[in-house]
Amino acid sequence: MSARPSLLDELAWRELIHQHTEGLPAALAAGPVSGYCGFDPTASSLHVGNLVPIMGLVHMQRTGHRPFALVGGATGMIGDPSGRASERVLQGLDTIHANAEAIRNQLSRFLDFDGPRGAKLVNNVDWLAKLSVLDFLRDTGKHFSVNYMLAKDSVKTRIDGGISYTEFSYMLLQSHDFLELHRTEGVTLQFGGSDQWGNITAGLELIRRAGGGEAHGLTFPLITNADGSKFGKSTGGGSVWLDAARTSPYKFYQFWIGADDRDVSRYLRYYTLFSHDEITALDAEVRSAPEKRTAQRALAAEVTARVHSAEAARVAQEVSALLFEKADPQGLSGEALEALREEIPFAGYTAPAEGAPAEGIDVYQCLTLLGIAASRGAAKRLLEQGGVSVNGVKLSAADRTVGEDRLLRGRHLLIRKGQREFGLIHVP
Known part of the structure; x- marks a missing residue:
């Protein structure tokens, strides 16, 4: 030894x-x-x-x-x-x-x-x-x-x-x-x-x-990023806190995922307890396959688990995979859905609006509740253009409603416009 x-x-x-x-x-x-x-x-x-x-x-x-x-x-x-x-x-x-x-x-x-x-x-x-x-x-x-x-x-x-x-x-x-x-x-x-x-x-x-x-x-040493900027600021310019009430575990995880390839090897040394061999192997991954961001994932998971908990890190990884890696929303845990409420537009489904279909959950209403569409007319055009998915399934112009059998656990609908705009609806 x-x-x-x-x-x-x-x-x-x-x-x-x-x-x-x-x-x-x-x-x-x-x-x-x-x-x-x-x-x-x-x-x-x-x-x-x-x-x-x-x-x-x-x-x-x-x-x-x-x-x-x-x-x-x-x-x-x-x-x-x-x-x-x-x-x-x-x-x-x-x-x-x-x-x-x-x-x-x-x-x-x-x-x-x-x-x-x-x-x-x-x-x-x-x-x-x-x-x-x-x-x-x-x-x-x-x-x-x-x-x-x-x-x-x-x-x-x-x-x-x-x-x-x-x-x-x-x-x-x-x-x-x-x-x-x-x-x-x-x-x-x-x-x-x-x-x-x-x-x-x-x-x-x-x-x-x-x-x-x-x-x-x-x-x-004073820690700075490779571009010379001060370490520790979020993309919005605010501090990244260790308190989950001030910086959510998901945002905390994303801060580390966003580490520049030029910085991640240093950050693995500074902020983790990975061994010399583990860090050397991750360094090699940065050089050979930077697009996989293997080192950033390891860094983010390790630091988030230490600051918040292993469970918080797992949920942050789950939410991140959904929002950025097109993971199947059908597999979302209840904890991930709860975390999503804080990270993307969220609304509770209300009684159907006038003119809405009598049965099923009105997609037009969901889109307007979330602010993804400014009006029911705009919501209709989005569906006609094929730009809306619900729980991972793309809707057509005819899909004005979805049945309750389509709800995710906890009675949620995850709505996506395009590739990056999300919203979450809870149906009582």
């Missing part, structure tokens, strides 16, 4: 290292360490941009170390100025606490919290809320000169446009977090994105000045 790779070897193979402190390799080689990464609860959900640091904690645990996930219930009330051009809008305490709890639940899908070496969730409100201003200034602020803080990129980039004292103090609060975890939990490593290097090294400086002790930092 081959030896398990070291944390740094694994992260390096997956191209997940931007930089790290000089002594980190020796510290990791000496035995298990505890390390942490912080997550800002300024929204009620994490998004795909948070997946790299999350996977960093996953790899840490898989290589024998102990991960800590810090939810910034206190620092989230201020907001990190790193990578921002303007001040954040401050949120209320109740909102921040609710967001922190939601993020705790999302992180629990990735990390094993059981056993003495299990991952641990911490919230910095537990210690920062108890810290008085005077104690903070005496015990933390005295270790940092203003010149030191002004030299950090997160501050330098905001000087011309202005930065409030609130955000200016953020690196000191994050440094205090590192010191607190170092003292109480033996944490000696902090992870973060490449824009966090200044905050991480400030924490190392505080640990050194406040009593010594070895500590290290590691940052991940």
Whole structure:
């Protein structure tokens, strides 16, 4: 049996290292360490941009170390100025606490919290809320000169446009977090994105000045798409969230299916736990048969299953096969039909309109209810042109109604106009 790779070897193979402190390799080689990464609860959900640091904690645990996930219930009330051009809008305490709890639940899908070496969730409100201003200034602020803080990129980039004292103090609060975890939990490593290097090294400086002790930092690269655009935005430009209520499992799955061939090999390394051999084989598929999108399918199924569930991934695959691969709607599961209600126009069938046939389900009415046809006359012309299918069967001009024996499970009719326009009718 081959030896398990070291944390740094694994992260390096997956191209997940931007930089790290000089002594980190020796510290990791000496035995298990505890390390942490912080997550800002300024929204009620994490998004795909948070997946790299999350996977960093996953790899840490898989290589024998102990991960800590810090939810910034206190620092989230201020907001990190790193990578921002303007001040954040401050949120209320109740909102921040609710967001922190939601993020705790999302992180629990990735990390094993059981056993003495299990991952641990911490919230910095537990210690920062108890810290008085005077104690903070005496015990933390005295270790940092203003010149030191002004030299950090997160501050330098905001000087011309202005930065409030609130955000200016953020690196000191994050440094205090590192010191607190170092003292109480033996944490000696902090992870973060490449824009966090200044905050991480400030924490190392505080640990050194406040009593010594070895500590290290590691940052991940900024992830961009092959075309240079920012990773993590949907086709509509919005964030892709890990919360199913904000980004449905189907849309989440489609985000990954849409990965460019130039990006998918990197994303398999970043966002999955596939082995080296599995990823190498998928890389080969990208080169030999890109039209099959085998790598994208594997990526989408794996990440959707981890974030939502294996069942959610299965349903997303089923819906995707129907809408884009002409799968037979007769085989749709009840769960897929429920998911379709949220993804395509949906309407409940009502009592037949005046002039409708007395028996059967009126197709003209279905088309107008869904907005596929603007009027009954337009619906009639669509049928005459052969442009409408119901439950996978093309209709003719004579097919003004369909019988209830044609309903899919759950009493649905899937209506398609052309190749890509769909609607779903539920018949009570």
